Amino acid sequence: MSESVSLTINGNKYSAVKGTYVLQVARDHGIHIPTLCDHEAIEPYGACRLCIVEVTRGARTRIVTSCLYPVEEGLVVQTDSPRVMKNRKMLLNLLLARCSENHVIQGLAREYGIEQPAFSQEYWEKHDCIVCGLCVRACEQVVGVSAISLVNRGISKEPKPPFLEKAQDCIGCGSCYYVCPTGAVKLEDKNGVRHIYKWKVAFRLKKCSKCGIQWAPEAQLTYIRKKWNLPSDFFEICPNCR
Amino acid sequence: MRQILDGITEGKGQESDIQLLKDLSEHLQDSALCALGGSAPNPVLSTLRYFHDEYEAHIKNKKCPAGICKALIKFSIIDEKCPGCGMCVKTCPTDAITFMGKKKPVILDQAKCIKCRTCYDICKMGAVRIE
Amino acid sequence: MKDGLSVILKKYGKDKSQLVSILQDIQAEYNYLPREALEKLSKKMDIPQSHVYSMATFFRAFSLNKRGKHIVNVCLGTACHVRGGELILESLERQLGVGRGQTTPDLKFTLESVNCMGCCATGPVVKIGEEYFGHMTNDKVEPMLKKYRE
Incomplete structure (x- = not known):
C-alpha cells in the first residue's frame, strides 16, 4: 500500500499518494495549471517553467515547478497567487520575445492578459522552439533511439541532430512532431516520402499491399520488426486492412 | 537582460529599462531552474542599488562616468601635458596618433581611434583624456 | 590516430x-x-x-574543431572584466587576426576566452598553453606573443 498524504491546493484539502507530483494531483482534481513541456508519457523536466506554483511548508514559501515537486504531508499550494501570476506573466513575456510570431505562445500570452509585450521590438526573435527538450525526451524515452539531442548550452542551446547533419538514427516515426508544444518540429508526408526538416531527414513511406495507402515510414517498421522479432512480411498490409 | 544592459552601455537605454531589469531580476530569483540561476541577477541588482546614478547617466545623459563604454566616450590629448615623447604613437594599433616632433603635442585622429585605451595606459604624463 | x-x-x-x-x-x-x-x-x-x-x-573546454599549437585563453571573469579583459581580447584579436574561438590559418594559435582562471588578483590574465601572464596591458600583448610565434 502506498502512503497517502494530505495537502491543500488553493484552500481546498486533498489527499494524494506520496511521491506524486503537485501538477498531477492538481490535474486529477480539475485544477488547471498551464504547461508546455509536460507530456503524460514522458518524465517531467521542468523546462518551460509555466507550471510554477507557490508552495508553503512551515514558515517558508517559495516558487517551484509543480511538474517536478512531489507532494508532502501538510503542503500548502497556491496555483494562481499574485506572485505566481507575476512570474508566469514575465515568463510569457520572455517566451513572447523569443517566439514573437508563434501562435501558441501568442495565444497563451493573450490568455494571461499581456496586451503590450514588456520587451521592446528590437529584442524580438522569430523562433518557434522554446528549447523544452520534449522532442529529445520523446525520442529517448518513448521511441528509444535518441536520434537527436540538445546541443550547445545557454542561449545557443537547441535540439539538433548529431554533428548538425542528417540524424542517422532517426526512424521517421514523427514522435517529436506530435509532442512539440509549439509546432517547431515540422513534418510533411508528400509523394510517398516523409520529411522532418529540422533533423534533415527523409523517409520512404511503406505502401499497403492491399489498399495502397502509404501508412508509415519503412525505417520505422523495420525498427519495430527487429525490436519485437516479427516476421519480415508482418507490415505488408496497413492496420486498417488487417 | 544582457541585451538591455548592452543597450544601456551603447547609449540606447530607455528610462523604463531600469524597472524592467528589476522585474527580470526578481523573476529570475523566484523561478530559475537551478540555484546558480537564482543568484545570477545579484550583480545587476547590487549595481542598481549602489550605482544607480551611473545607470541614470548612461540612460539620460548618454555619458559613461567611468570612461569604459566605448560608444559613449571620446579620447583626446591634453596638449599642455603632452611632452611629445611618442610612446603612444608607437603603440597605437591603428596609427591614429601622429608624431609632430619632440616637445610638441601629438595629434589624435578621432576617425581612426578605436578606443582601445592603449595610449591612456602607456602615457606616463597623464596626457590622454577620456570623457 | x-x-x-x-x-x-x-x-x-x-x-x-x-x-x-x-x-x-x-x-x-x-x-x-x-x-x-x-x-x-x-x-x-x-x-x-x-x-x-x-x-x-x-562543455566549453571541449573543441570540435582543430585547434592551434598554442591555445591563448583570455580571462573574462568578473575581476578581469572590470580590469579590462575585453580590451586585451580585442588587442589579441587584432594581433592574431582571428576572432574569439578561431584558429590562425598556420595552426599556431587558437584564441579562446574563459570565465575565470581563479587568479583574479593578477587580472587581467592571459594564459598561453600552461603559462600565465598577469597584469596584462595592451602594450604587453605583442611581446608576449613573440615568444610563441617561432
Missing part, C-alpha cells in the same frame, strides 16, 4: 558514466575532439551519437 583512441577506450571499458573523462582524454590526445573519434566512441561504448555530441558541445 587509431592507437591512442583504442587505448583510451580500453581503459574505461563500457562504463558510460565516464563519458566526460573519456572526452577529456581524447582531447588531451588530439588537442580537439575529432569527429571520427566521437563516432567510434559512440559505437564501441554503445552510447547514442546524439548523447556524445550533446556532451561535447555542452
Whole structure:
C-alpha cells in the first residue's frame, strides 16, 4: 500500500499518494495549471517553467515547478497567487520575445492578459522552439533511439541532430512532431516520402499491399520488426486492412 | 537582460529599462531552474542599488562616468601635458596618433581611434583624456 | 590516430558514466575532439551519437574543431572584466587576426576566452598553453606573443 498524504491546493484539502507530483494531483482534481513541456508519457523536466506554483511548508514559501515537486504531508499550494501570476506573466513575456510570431505562445500570452509585450521590438526573435527538450525526451524515452539531442548550452542551446547533419538514427516515426508544444518540429508526408526538416531527414513511406495507402515510414517498421522479432512480411498490409 | 544592459552601455537605454531589469531580476530569483540561476541577477541588482546614478547617466545623459563604454566616450590629448615623447604613437594599433616632433603635442585622429585605451595606459604624463 | 583512441577506450571499458573523462582524454590526445573519434566512441561504448555530441558541445573546454599549437585563453571573469579583459581580447584579436574561438590559418594559435582562471588578483590574465601572464596591458600583448610565434 502506498502512503497517502494530505495537502491543500488553493484552500481546498486533498489527499494524494506520496511521491506524486503537485501538477498531477492538481490535474486529477480539475485544477488547471498551464504547461508546455509536460507530456503524460514522458518524465517531467521542468523546462518551460509555466507550471510554477507557490508552495508553503512551515514558515517558508517559495516558487517551484509543480511538474517536478512531489507532494508532502501538510503542503500548502497556491496555483494562481499574485506572485505566481507575476512570474508566469514575465515568463510569457520572455517566451513572447523569443517566439514573437508563434501562435501558441501568442495565444497563451493573450490568455494571461499581456496586451503590450514588456520587451521592446528590437529584442524580438522569430523562433518557434522554446528549447523544452520534449522532442529529445520523446525520442529517448518513448521511441528509444535518441536520434537527436540538445546541443550547445545557454542561449545557443537547441535540439539538433548529431554533428548538425542528417540524424542517422532517426526512424521517421514523427514522435517529436506530435509532442512539440509549439509546432517547431515540422513534418510533411508528400509523394510517398516523409520529411522532418529540422533533423534533415527523409523517409520512404511503406505502401499497403492491399489498399495502397502509404501508412508509415519503412525505417520505422523495420525498427519495430527487429525490436519485437516479427516476421519480415508482418507490415505488408496497413492496420486498417488487417 | 544582457541585451538591455548592452543597450544601456551603447547609449540606447530607455528610462523604463531600469524597472524592467528589476522585474527580470526578481523573476529570475523566484523561478530559475537551478540555484546558480537564482543568484545570477545579484550583480545587476547590487549595481542598481549602489550605482544607480551611473545607470541614470548612461540612460539620460548618454555619458559613461567611468570612461569604459566605448560608444559613449571620446579620447583626446591634453596638449599642455603632452611632452611629445611618442610612446603612444608607437603603440597605437591603428596609427591614429601622429608624431609632430619632440616637445610638441601629438595629434589624435578621432576617425581612426578605436578606443582601445592603449595610449591612456602607456602615457606616463597623464596626457590622454577620456570623457 | 587509431592507437591512442583504442587505448583510451580500453581503459574505461563500457562504463558510460565516464563519458566526460573519456572526452577529456581524447582531447588531451588530439588537442580537439575529432569527429571520427566521437563516432567510434559512440559505437564501441554503445552510447547514442546524439548523447556524445550533446556532451561535447555542452562543455566549453571541449573543441570540435582543430585547434592551434598554442591555445591563448583570455580571462573574462568578473575581476578581469572590470580590469579590462575585453580590451586585451580585442588587442589579441587584432594581433592574431582571428576572432574569439578561431584558429590562425598556420595552426599556431587558437584564441579562446574563459570565465575565470581563479587568479583574479593578477587580472587581467592571459594564459598561453600552461603559462600565465598577469597584469596584462595592451602594450604587453605583442611581446608576449613573440615568444610563441617561432
